[in-house]
Amino acid sequence: MKLKIDKDPNRKPHARAVLKNLPKTLQAEVYEHLAGSEKMMGQGLQSTTNWLKDTKNINTNNTSLSTFRKWYGLRVRFNDTGELVKEMMEKCKKQGLIKTVEQERRVAQIFFNRLTIDKQDPELWALVENVNLDIDKSDRENQRVKMEKEEHKLTLKTKKPVKKKEITADERQLRIRQILGTE
């Protein structure tokens, strides 16, 4: 028996996107089989491909399953974060911290993005950010040196050579006497 695919009305997936079109419960089952859960170990790509073909009559391949694994993992994370943000918004509204719809939208958006970032590996992210900061700093330093070089070149071009003041014969004699100490 061929499985009937329930289409989500909110989106228009291509007919080839078989796994993305599966019912939510089945998607969760596939993900659990593939990536594992508290109850069971992940079975891997090939095993899941075979399992889908044998038990669910769904033809797919390892590449599609790999794409699905990343997509579904991210989707679950976004959904959880979204729900958490909604709860936080309710609390904020009850406490009177948020008064307008605009404020709510803005704060929710900020919370959502903040939580999305915080759910990732914070140490690795901090490391990447530090590296990026160092790169930016180094770029700025290089830019400063370049600008200083250009400025120096410009100064050399525009600067007129200072001629030494010629001294008169009297002044020369006076200077010699000063040096010899005869004055």
Add this chain to the structure above:
Amino acid sequence: MISTQQLELFDGATLKVLDANNTQFGLALPAIRMLVRQFGFNASETEMVDTLEYLTGKGLVKEVSKTLAKAFRNWKITDAGRQYLDENNL
């Protein structure tokens, strides 16, 4: 120098991240930048903005919550973006 093929892969990774987000909220630059790393890309802020603006121009991505400050831009995938991913088996 990034090749055309790498750029296409990067576009695909960006779309995949946005596609996974089916909440009402848009994704901001830092979150997108961090999540594309899962696909093997460590993009700079400028590269990320350029890609998002390019994809917006193509109609595959849209900027949401434009009333918010310019510094806090958020993006979501469009139906055309989802279709692009599905058609290209991404």
